[in-house]
Amino acid sequence: MTKNKKKYKLSPYLMVAPYVLHFLVFISFPVIFSFVLMFNQWNIISPMKFVGFQNFYKLLHDAQFFRSLLNTLIFLVIHIPLQIIIALAFAVLLNQKIRFIGFFRAAYFLPVVVSGVVVTILWQQLYGYETGLLNRMLAGMGIQKVGWLTNPAIAMASIAIMATWKNVGLYIILFLAGLQTVPRYLYESADLEGANAWQKFRYITLPMINPTMFMVVILSTIGGFSLFIEPYVMTGGGPLNSTLSAVLYIYKEGFFYYHMGYASTLGFFFAGIILFVIIFQKKYVERETG
Amino acid sequence: MKKGLPILVVLITCLSLSCGSKNAHDANRIVYWASNNTDEITFARDVVTSWNNESPDKNVIFQPVPEGQSSEEVILAAVVGGTTPDIYSNMWQGDVELYARAGRLVPLDTLPGFMELLTARCDSSVIKEVTSTDGHIYQIPWKINPIMMICNDNMFKSFGWDTPPKTYSDFFKAAAEIKESGFVKGYQTKWIGYSEVIVTWWQRLFDFYPLYLAASGGGSLIKDNKVVFNNKYAVSTFQFLKTLYDNNYFPRERLSSRQDPFLSSDIAIRFTGPWEIVHADKFKSKEFEYSFSPLPVPDDQKNTAYTYGDTKNIVMFTTCKNRLASWEFIKEMISEKGDYLLLKTTNQLPRRKDLTTNPLFLNYLNNNPKMKPFAEQSKYVKGPDSCPVLKEVFDAISQEYEACVVYGKKSPRQAVNDAAKAAEIILLQ
Numbered sequence: 001m002t003k004n005k006k007k008y009k010l011s012p013y014l015m016v017a018p019y020v021l022h023f024l025v026f027i028s029f030p031v032i033f034s035f036v037l038m039f040n041q042w043n044i045i046s047p048m049k050f051v052g053f054q055n056f057y058k059l060l061h062d063a064q065f066f067r068s069l070l071n072t073l074i075f076l077v078i079h080i081p082l083q084i085i086i087a088l089a090f091a092v093l094l095n096q097k098i099r100f101i102g103f104f105r106a107a108y109f110l111p112v113v114v115s116g117v118v119v120t121i122l123w124q125q126l127y128g129y130e131t132g133l134l135n136r137m138l139a140g141m142g143i144q145k146v147g148w149l150t151n152p153a154i155a156m157a158s159i160a161i162m163a164t165w166k167n168v169g170l171y172i173i174l175f176l177a178g179l180q181t182v183p184r185y186l187y188e189s190a191d192l193e194g195a196n197a198w199q200k201f202r203y204i205t206l207p208m209i210n211p212t213m214f215m216v217v218i219l220s221t222i223g224g225f226s227l228f229i230e231p232y233v234m235t236g237g238g239p240l241n242s243t244l245s246a247v248l249y250i251y252k253e254g255f256f257y258y259h260m261g262y263a264s265t266l267g268f269f270f271a272g273i274i275l276f277v278i279i280f281q282k283k284y285v286e287r288e289t290g
Numbered sequence: 291m292k293k294g295l296p297i298l299v300v301l302i303t304c305l306s307l308s309c310g311s312k313n314a315h316d317a318n319r320i321v322y323w324a325s326n327n328t329d330e331i332t333f334a335r336d337v338v339t340s341w342n343n344e345s346p347d348k349n350v351i352f353q354p355v356p357e358g359q360s361s362e363e364v365i366l367a368a369v370v371g372g373t374t375p376d377i378y379s380n381m382w383q384g385d386v387e388l389y390a391r392a393g394r395l396v397p398l399d400t401l402p403g404f405m406e407l408l409t410a411r412c413d414s415s416v417i418k419e420v421t422s423t424d425g426h427i428y429q430i431p432w433k434i435n436p437i438m439m440i441c442n443d444n445m446f447k448s449f450g451w452d453t454p455p456k457t458y459s460d461f462f463k464a465a466a467e468i469k470e471s472g473f474v475k476g477y478q479t480k481w482i483g484y485s486e487v488i489v490t491w492w493q494r495l496f497d498f499y500p501l502y503l504a505a506s507g508g509g510s511l512i513k514d515n516k517v518v519f520n521n522k523y524a525v526s527t528f529q530f531l532k533t534l535y536d537n538n539y540f541p542r543e544r545l546s547s548r549q550d551p552f553l554s555s556d557i558a559i560r561f562t563g564p565w566e567i568v569h570a571d572k573f574k575s576k577e578f579e580y581s582f583s584p585l586p587v588p589d590d591q592k593n594t595a596y597t598y599g600d601t602k603n604i605v606m607f608t609t610c611k612n613r614l615a616s617w618e619f620i621k622e623m624i625s626e627k628g629d630y631l632l633l634k635t636t637n638q639l640p641r642r643k644d645l646t647t648n649p650l651f652l653n654y655l656n657n658n659p660k661m662k663p664f665a666e667q668s669k670y671v672k673g674p675d676s677c678p679v680l681k682e683v684f685d686a687i688s689q690e691y692e693a694c695v696v697y698g699k700k701s702p703r704q705a706v707n708d709a710a711k712a713a714e715i716i717l718l719q
Contacts, residue, residue: 139477234544
């Protein structure tokens with residue numbers, strides 16, 4: 001009996017131990033350490049130097065960081081609506097009874113599981129100014145070539161299009177799951193009332209998939225905020241810093257120039273912005289859905 | 291639970307052991323890290339085997355630098371984790387000042403016979419170049435890979451150029467001819483050259499910096515912690531490169547993810563090092579001929595063009611317990627025999643002043659004529675300046691380079707001025 005009691009006391013702790021260990025080493029410790037670093041100057045190899053609020057002062061006067069925030073915002077403004085519209089449209093199509101449905105579902109999901117670096121290199125070829133497939137097609141139609149990645153005004157939009165292509169499959173699946181929870185009888189009674197396809201979509205489908213919509217908005221906002229691989233591989237943040245995302249900027253400060261204290265300050269500040277946006281989105285969706 | 295506990299104990303023991311240092315420093319052995327490319331691994335193994343056979347009491351353990359995004363990052367991680375080797379032979383010269391100031395490197399000039407050996411090996415200009423701002427020397431100039439201009443001989447000959455262009459004017463002339471010849475159905479398919487259009491700081495080591503050294507006769511960017519590149523040479527280098535982009539002689543798009551544009555004759559030149567020989571010989575077509583030339587210089591520059599040497603040096607970390615024995619091993623590594631082995635095995639040039647006069651090296655160069663221009667150039671190479679924030683200075687230059695050279699948003703004069711101002715602020719911090 002005592003043995004059994006002992007077993008029941010220890011077992012739960014042992015079960016959670018791997019996760020707790022992982023959480024303490026790879027999440028809690030870095031977060032606490034980064035917090036300490038915010039008030040210090042540290043280039044990794046020399047001892048830390050306490051600088052008080054100097055890193056915060058630097059942040060407030062760092063035009064390049066605010067430029068990177070603006071770039072990230074531009075990316076989000078293009079990427080999120082584009083992703084939601086395309087994902088929802090394809091999810092509605094894939095929710096129909098059509099042939100080879102399994103094939104189409106798998107095909108649209110495929111880019112999600114392909115490595116980000118591979119996708120980026122592939123799109124780099126498509127976006128080439130002289131040699132890219134897209135410009136060759138445009139030239140074939142008599143349209144002027146576009147500097148997809150060399151024109152600062154549109155480089156971020158090009159990256160947003162690519163990121164949408166890469167991630168849309170995941171959101172199609174989420175929307176598809178949401179669509180399949182909508183009861184059939186709602187559509188049947190709408191049919192009896194003489195509603196057309198658009199009215200059914202607007203007044204039945206959209207309200208019914210609101211929780212999925214909320215999840216998709218949150219996920220793509222968080223995903224969009226963490227934009228890194230695409231500009232890192234494709235443009236290095238150029239041209240003229242037009243694709244320098246906030247995460248790429250923080251990475252450069254930390255791991256190119258070893259400004260660990262400052263990078264931590266930027267990281268916390270940026271995390272605060274993400275948290276604020278997510279809370280705002282949550283409140284907004286809660287208000288809209290009652 | 292009875293069964294579970296021993297497993298848990300074993301797991302924890304394994305974890306603790308795996309977290310421990312592999313390079314636990316002890317006085318009876320020397321840990322040596324070399325670059326992890328195949329040729330250098332072969333070289334390092336041969337040197338270490340021969341040393342261990344002759345000196346069994348001072349055992350050297352060789353290990354290629356562990357895999358990582360770059361060897362610089364791995365070394366940084368090792369320094370932080372206290373797992374540095376005793377000797378590392380692939381230290382980028384630009385990083386030495388940072389580690390030296392942090393007290394992580396042994397001042398080698400305090401070792402017996404160091405200065406005598408260094409004076410015999412290198413010119414005074416090289417010794418000056420590797421001397422840190424505190425007056426000590428923390429590195430031994432070991433090897434160089436001078437950046438030169440690889441040229442597609444077939445292409446130049448087809449335009450009537452017997453030798454590749456040497457001055458800016460000639461370069462523009464050749465560039466215009468190549469561009470004109472490369473229009474197919476309205477697409478430009480040929481350019482004189484290409485350099486990666488990315489703003490990352492190290493990319494400037496392969497375009498702006500060697501051309502600046504060529505124009506200025508080996509001038510510095512930073513001297514005694516002061517910006518000294520706000521001069522006519524930097525402006526003329528920016529102007530030269532800007533003209534190339536303004537006229538589409540260099541493409542703005544990135545060609546790096548496609549078939550090698552040099553070997554496919556889409557470009558006629560590239561600024562590169564001797565590592566290109568192995569690559570070109572392996573992938574070129576039978577008829578494809580290439581050669582190496584010094585970098586182009588301003589029209590009024592009559593002296594031999596300097597270039598960036600991509601210098602990699604040997605350092606000893608302060609974690610080393612057996613410094614005298616380590617120094618003995620290093621001496622063996624950079625002896626005439628060791629340097630010849632390096633040249634023969636890796637096709638990389640030892641940084642020594644008798645490279646083109648010593649019969650041993652001459653013999654090798656005669657048998658490998660493609661390496662000869664690099665050996666000739668080796669007298670006119672420069673490494674990065676001693677400065678702990680050199681990467682940030684290069685980043686400031688790179689930002690202005692992109693704005694002026696690639697996208698024409700600023701004049702060269704303005705861009706150099708702005709880069710200098712930014713660098714001055716970085717140096718003050």
